Structure formats: C-alpha cells, structure tokens
Amino acid sequence: MREVAIVGIGMTKFGELWDMSFREMGIQAGLMAMQDAKISAEEIDALYVGNMSAGRYIEQEHVAALMADYSGLARDHIPAIRIEAAGASGGLALRQAYLAIASGMHDAVVVGGAEKMTDVGDAISNKIQSSASDQQWESVFGATSPSLHAMIARRHMHEYGTTREQLAEVAVKNHRHGALNPFAQFQKEIDIKTVLRAGMVAEPLGMFDCAPNSDGAAALVLCSMERARKYTDSPVRILASAQASDTLALHSRADICTFEATRYAARRAYRQAGRAPQEIDVAEVHDATAFCEIYQVEMLGFCERGRGGPFVESGATSLGGRVPVNTSGGLVSKGHPVGATGLSMVAELAEQLRGEAGDRQVAGARVALAENGGGVVGFDEAACAVTILEGPGARV
Amino acid sequence: MREVAIVGIGMTKFGELWDMSFREMGIQAGLMAMQDAKISAEEIDALYVGNMSAGRYIEQEHVAALMADYSGLARDHIPAIRIEAAGASGGLALRQAYLAIASGMHDAVVVGGAEKMTDVGDAISNKIQSSASDQQWESVFGATSPSLHAMIARRHMHEYGTTREQLAEVAVKNHRHGALNPFAQFQKEIDIKTVLRAGMVAEPLGMFDCAPNSDGAAALVLCSMERARKYTDSPVRILASAQASDTLALHSRADICTFEATRYAARRAYRQAGRAPQEIDVAEVHDATAFCEIYQVEMLGFCERGRGGPFVESGATSLGGRVPVNTSGGLVSKGHPVGATGLSMVAELAEQLRGEAGDRQVAGARVALAENGGGVVGFDEAACAVTILEGPGARV
Numbered sequence A, B: 001m002r003e004v005a006i007v008g009i010g011m012t013k014f015g016e017l018w019d020m021s022f023r024e025m026g027i028q029a030g031l032m033a034m035q036d037a038k039i040s041a042e043e044i045d046a047l048y049v050g051n052m053s054a055g056r057y058i059e060q061e062h063v064a065a066l067m068a069d070y071s072g073l074a075r076d077h078i079p080a081i082r083i084e085a086a087g088a089s090g091g092l093a094l095r096q097a098y099l100a101i102a103s104g105m106h107d108a109v110v111v112g113g114a115e116k117m118t119d120v121g122d123a124i125s126n127k128i129q130s131s132a133s134d135q136q137w138e139s140v141f142g143a144t145s146p147s148l149h150a151m152i153a154r155r156h157m158h159e160y161g162t163t164r165e166q167l168a169e170v171a172v173k174n175h176r177h178g179a180l181n182p183f184a185q186f187q188k189e190i191d192i193k194t195v196l197r198a199g200m201v202a203e204p205l206g207m208f209d210c211a212p213n214s215d216g217a218a219a220l221v222l223c224s225m226e227r228a229r230k231y232t233d234s235p236v237r238i239l240a241s242a243q244a245s246d247t248l249a250l251h252s253r254a255d256i257c258t259f260e261a262t263r264y265a266a267r268r269a270y271r272q273a274g275r276a277p278q279e280i281d282v283a284e285v286h287d288a289t290a291f292c293e294i295y296q297v298e299m300l301g302f303c304e305r306g307r308g309g310p311f312v313e314s315g316a317t318s319l320g321g322r323v324p325v326n327t328s329g330g331l332v333s334k335g336h337p338v339g340a341t342g343l344s345m346v347a348e349l350a351e352q353l354r355g356e357a358g359d360r361q362v363a364g365a366r367v368a369l370a371e372n373g374g375g376v377v378g379f380d381e382a383a384c385a386v387t388i389l390e391g392p393g394a395r396v
Helices: A022-037 A063-070 A089-102 A122-130 A145-160 A164-178 A192-197 A225-231 A260-273 A290-299 A308-313 A330-334 A338-353 B022-037 B063-070 B089-102 B122-130 B145-160 B164-178 B192-197 B225-231 B260-273 B290-299 B308-313 B330-334 B338-353
Strands: A004-011 A046-050 A080-084 A108-116 A200-202 A215-224 A236-245 A282-284 A367-374 A383-390 B004-011 B046-050 B080-084 B108-116 B200-202 B215-224 B236-245 B282-284 B367-374 B383-390
Touching (some): A004 A225, A046 A063, A063 A108, A080 A089, A089 A236, A089 A338, A089 A367, A089 B080, A108 A338, A122 A145, A164 A290, A236 A338, A260 A367, A290 A308, A290 A367, B004 B022, B004 B225, B022 B063, B022 B215, B080 B089, B089 B236, B089 B338, B145 B290, B164 B290, B215 B225, B290 B308, B290 B330
Parallel strands (some): A282 A367
Antiparallel strands (some): A004 A215, A004 A236, A108 A215, B367 B383
C-alpha cells in the first residue's frame, strides 16, 4: 500500500449556524481544505462524505452527490461516496478515502463530514440520535443516548471508584481548551462548581458533561505521499488508519466498561504505525460526554484499566500535561455535528503537527492519535476509527 | 492493485417480506453468500453494507454495525462500513469493498445490501425516495421520482422518436425474464396490452413500467484472486469497478437525455477492464422504470445514441438476443429494495458467469456488466457504479 498524507484542512465554526444550510457548510469546509492545500478542483479524483442522518434532519439522502454537485466537483464526474456510522461517520469516511489512495486507485481525494442538527427541536434530535443504537431492543423502549451512557458511568464509578468530580474535571478542562479555539461552539471557561451545579441530563451526567447539538463541517485533502510535496512543505503523514466494531446493543456485552471496538482499533493502529501509546504526543478522543474521555484514555493505553479518573484529574490530559487530550475543546466544548466530528479531530491534530495551533499548541508534537466512535451507549463504540498521524518534521 | 474475485453469492427473495425484519434479511443474504463460498466467519476481514434509508424506513441508522453484530461478525471486531448513495448504495458498497481488497488492506470481505420498504405506506415511501433528489430545489416543491423521470422519457420520445410501445416492450421483456427467477417479486409474464392499459403513475409511465417498493437483501463474498481458489473452482473476476457522479438537480444538466454519470463510469470501467461494449455477453442495468433501460443501453454503448427504443424493440436485449439485459427481471419485475439492488445485479451476473442461471442462462456468457444508478430524476444517475466481471472459464 502507498503512503498517504494530509495536505489540506478546513472547517466551519461549530455551533447553531442558522444562517448556513447543510450544503453551504460542507462546501465551505471543503473549499477551505482545498485552498489550504492550494490544489485545484481538476486535480481531485474523488470525494468522500461522512454524515449520520441528513435523511432525518433535513430530508436529504444521497449527500455525497449533493456536495459534489454544489461544490463544482461533479463537473469532472468524480466518484462521490457517503459513509455512515453514527458518530464515527467522519472517521470511517477518512479510512475509506485513505484506502482509495493507498490502493493506487486515486491520487488526491477530498474527505469531508457535515451535520445540520439545529433545524429540528432537541426532542426530535434526541430521537434521531437514538437511531444509532439498536432500534429493536433499545431505542424503541425509550432508551436514549445519555441514559445508556449514564449507566456505564455509574458502573465505572462502582467498579473503579471513579468520582463525579473526576467526570467534572474533564468538562472543565475541555471547556478551558475550547476557550482557546475560535471554531468551538462554546468558547468560555467554566469552573467545577458550575459543572456540578448544572441540571442533570442523566445522572451522573449534567448539562456541561454532554456534547451539544451542533451544526458544522470539517474537511481534509489527502494525497499520496509522493505527491504531497507538490502542494505543501508540511505534509502530515497518516501512519495508520484502523477500525473495529462491537455489538450494537449494550446488553450483548460481557462488560459494559470495556469498549472492545476502541481496544481493537487502537491495537491495529499501533501495530500498523509501529508506535506505542507512550509515543503519542497529543490526542483527540470522542468525548460525547465528559465521561468518555475517562474510559477512552484507558482503552487507548494512555493509562491502566480503571485509572482513567485519577489520570485526567492529575492534569496528564491537559495542555502542558503528559499527553494533552482534546486540545480542540473536544465534543463537549467544540461541539458535535455528528458527521463532521471525526474529521474535525484530525484537522485539529494536523494543525498541532504543523505547529499552527496557536494558543493551543502542544510544544514539539510529532505523533498524534484521533479516536472517533459511533453507536450504542450514548454515542460510542459499536464502530471505532483510530488514526495515527506523524508531523512533517518527524522524519528528516 | 491486486486482482479481486467474487467467491460467494446470496440473496433473499425480493417482495413484501412482512415476516422478515431488516436485520433478518441482511443476515440471511450474508450467510447464504458465506455458505456459498464455504468461508468461515473467522476468515472475514471486513463488512460493507449498502443501504439508502433505514433511518427513515425503520428508524435505524448505523446499520453496518447492526449487521456485524447480529450476524456474529462483530465477535472478531471487524470493520463494518455503511455506504449510501440512494439507488446506487449497493454498487458503491461493492466498489469500496473491492478497494479494501485491491489495496492489500483486507483479504476477504462480505459486502451486502438491504432495504426494508414495506413497513411504511406507499405515500411515505415515495417521500423517502424523493430525498434522493435535491431537497432544496426539487423534492420540497413536490417533485417525485416518477414525475421527474417521466419528464425525461417525454423528452426522449420528442427528441428521438421513442414510442410508448417501446417503453412497454421493456416491461414485457423484463417481466418475462422475471417469471424465470425464483427470487423475483413478480414471477408472472404480462403482455403489452396489460402494460399499456395499466393505470398511469406519471405519463407516459404506467404501473408496470415502474419498479415496486420492495423488501430484500443481497450479498457477495469477495477475496483476493490469489486466495479465491481456496474457496471455489469457479471464481468470478472483477475486471473493473468504476464510479462517476453528475449534478443532483435535473435543471443543472445541459441535456436531460444524457446521463454523464453512466457514460463516465462506463468509459472508466471499459478502460480498466480493457474491454469494449461489444464484448459484453450479458448485462444488468438500473431499470427503476422500464424507460431507464432504453437510455442505459445507449449510455453503455450497446447501441447508438437515440436508438435505444428500436434496439430493445428488436429483441437484442432479450434472452437469446445480442446482449441479454436484465435476465433477473430487472428492477421492474425482480423488485427494487434500494440498498440491495446493486448487489443483486452482480449476484445475477455471477450466477450467469458460473453457468448456474438455470432457465435464464445466457449460453457461453464470459464477460458481464452491471450498471447501478442512484439519485435524481426518479432514481438514476447522480451516482453510477459500473462493474465488469469475467467468468471462471474465460482465461484458461
């Protein structure tokens, strides 16, 4: 397989974008990525689009063809492919785009993700999000994303002594990071009292522990490594693009605090990249709720099983810590337009590796990891994509 | 890129399958394909699923994870990816599965497609199908799939002298073929008077000219050519897997009788396969309405532009003709469970190339072509996948 590089990144602000349609957001992110790469439309061989549920949010399926059309890319009749895997739609779209280049089929590809969630009310959005879990055995009985997720958090607290305050620390830290990100939905620091006093969504998860409904889009330009120097002096190498699955229904799992999709995807990614967890300088993980970050740092091998709570509490995942996590603000602060999320993670990391992350910059970041999950139990992990990136200065 | 072979095929009957759920259909087709290949679950590296709109039909997104889970494939935590491109979802899923093997990333992959359409009423289904066209400029104003399609048919009749009777001949021929297919939704011959006298859906398209709403699933097992002999003495080689796009909205096109997505996808496929239209022995094309077959045989180069009407009228596309088209019965007779359609075409052709098509067998078939479209204008062609296959006896 050929080596693949990221040569362009783009994203809209995340938030309640009432003056932008779904297609406008997607096109804006895509064109920003192409301008960043200084690549022309004629050089793009294919378009991949991650999107969870435009069919239900805006009554529009077939969104890859739509994006190709309205961005002008359909003029050359390039292939346009939509990938859906709930919250992991963006990460899976990236992996298919990666394979299209690694295989030798295509040389340069745009991969974007978008979701328009605020055209419907919150109750309807909650119902749409529930369609990521098992309709026949979970959502039909009224189980929602946060409620399933809260069950796991409670079990983790029981099993490992994780505290409510540790969950809240993640929310505080990610809002602190998000305050430094001009693209984040919430750019405001909050203190732990605010998190703990906020209204409950599903005990123990309060309002500031949960990702909001968001509109937004993110995009990348990928090309073969051999072509990358044509477009940029600072290509970001994709060392690994791995994926794994798990049961959709929570009740099918032997242990609800073990996320096998993340563990398997991470193991495959580390092996493909030839890297160990200790070599990761900066990471973005799928904190659909603040609690997710606690178990994801365990599953990714950044700390031992059950030690996620103390690990995040120690500051290890803060800017300046051992492995800064969610420097973008993560889903809880940056926002979570579902189909865009996985690509916005990789866009953040590519900025970090290019040394362009401004106030959020992790000094000397060379190797980065993105973990993007989709599915059951709130939001995570019947599908998981793990991407490992290497910065332009890493191998001289 | 590595060569890729089809080593297993499976499908459910198409029809109103009120006693089977979405997941049951998908699992049945997938297991049939694996049994046909005599491959074990442990040997499967990934699952690809084509589906248009389970989110709206049955309130279930994330259907690749669902299928992996309930078929037992999630036990090994393999990647599971859903592809959506309206009617072309199956064909595009096949192409991504093909790339996963051609790239060297995976060795054996199951690719399936499914749709459960009859759990909702026909009016709702029509609305869901309209979400494959441009929501903002077409479907929101009440344009439906058959009405947009009828416009093109009228234009083709005006431009090229195509007759209502020629359209009807396609319906008669495909129902004749479908009567020989035990998996078809309608297994009954009809005569031209019946077609012409039937109630109008959108003039000139009557009830027998249009594909029905259907439930059903189809699946294939793909592996690298070098592995294929382990599973079967009759591997079907994928000579080409190509795709192209076009504008989503009909009003953006220079000529509504020209389907650039098909033309480009076909051109790319013929080039990749090193074959010419004259070398195709048998084909399946996307006859969402009978009229589609008339323009698709033109776009694929089986006859000259504008001559599709006389070509089908001559019997050239019937069993026993120069290039039999839709020996399965096509969408109008076999049925059209949207996400399954593209894969059911390839399953039919693989049967033909293995010489196992029974009463529908095309004698000496060696090279076959499937054209699967999705999107605007009724059903076709903002996205198009063209696959060219070669039978096991073709190269000795």
